[in-house]
Amino acid sequence: MIELKDISLAYAGRTGPVLALDGTSISVGKGEFAAVVGPSGCGKSTLMKLVTGLIKPTSGNVSVDGAPVHGPVKIAGMAFQNANLLPWRTVTENILLPLEIVEPYRSQFRAKKAEYRARVENLLEIVGLQGFGDRFPWELSGGMQQRASLCRSLIHEPKLLMLDEPFAALDAFTREELWCVLRDVWQRLNFTVVLVTHDLREAVFLADTIHVMSARPGRIIETRKVNFARPRDLDVCYEKDFTDTVQVLRHKIAEVRKA
């Protein structure tokens, strides 16, 4: 689904170029749940922008869904730490926003509005927000806003979901609730996920594969499969295998931070 080969990327910083990524390669299979972890500032968000075609690599090749990336990929949904819902739109209208942008929905938007609304209703139910479609974002808690943001990133049935620290601003309980929401949508709708996170437990609980990045300039220094049986239950977080895996990753990150 995603192939990055020998990518390097330099930003034009104020005091000369900043090398954010250097010799980064990563590959994510179709339907796979991949997690990317690494120290902050190592280029994780940059990686996300490269994959979605928002920026071009300085050198190297990016291909998504079998085709080289030259501009916005359009098959991806994105969600971030801030839900970024528009306060003048209801939850439903917020979730409809991508359909007003991306083809083929865009040109049929007026004609098929009822159908699209039904789709929103369906998604809201999957993430546990049924009945909240007519509320405004400010009437929702942070966790609920993040659920709505997840719906917005999924409404156009993307083949690829890019999540950049989506749960980082939530409290621990809400976060675990949303892990389960994400786990369930992913198992139901079968898209490919790239999840950037600081939370190693989150990565181990959700992902099939975990990629560890080095400090800037970022490259993938380790790729680790996680083989716990699915569907996973939150209880798995307290098993020895799980905590061991988290521990190993923790040491790895500590190492790269020192280096």
Next chain:
Amino acid sequence: MNKQIESAAPWLFVVGLFVFWELACRLLSVPTIILPAPSAIFAAFQRFGGPIATNSFVTLWTTMAGFALSVVFGLILGLVVGWSRTIYRSFYPVMIGFNSIPKVAVVPILVMWFGIGEVPAILTAFLISFFPIVVNVATGLATIEPELEDVLRALGASKLDVMRKVGIPRSMPYFFGSLKVAITLAFVGTVVSETIAANKGIGFLMAQAGSNFQMPLVFAGLIALAIEGIVMYAATAWLEQRMTGWAFRSQGSAAA
């Protein structure tokens, strides 16, 4: 009960102020030429009711005309300036420079160009009041959350799409908020221009009355100005509430 007192308080305060003023003038026997008592001002209102009304109307419509120009040009220029960082950067110094010219200094030029009358007043009102609208609209556009822009751009949204769906609605509270400031400034602009060079308007009336030492009439003009100013401010504040209520309701309620 408390609510009633609270809503009556501003009126009580105004009445109290006038009573105090009246008493102070009488007890200290302040000469009318220095500070006329409210009763004298009221008498002037009665005597010159006609001229005060017609001149107030002139001031009102010239202010509104200048304000309307500001809204149109301010909105357009704000959208243009907020559109891209490059335009923002290149326009900004010029705009700051322009805005820092005291507009009083421009009135004589306008009079040379357009003659004595309403046109210089309208243009002064416009020149003095469009800047805050431009800045506010541009700020609203320029401060779109970059992540939200990324979400849309990754879907293939054009700059125009982002502006239509996010930028423009988002800048509306900034726009309507700036109208309160702009209308006040437009009013100042009109009156300044009328005071310097005009043959109509409250500013003109006051300048005339002043040179004839008719202090009660000068103060009657002042009070007419205050009333007009309050009404126009209240109208734009009401409009702001009506148009962008969501911005008020959403404030500080984004609980995590």
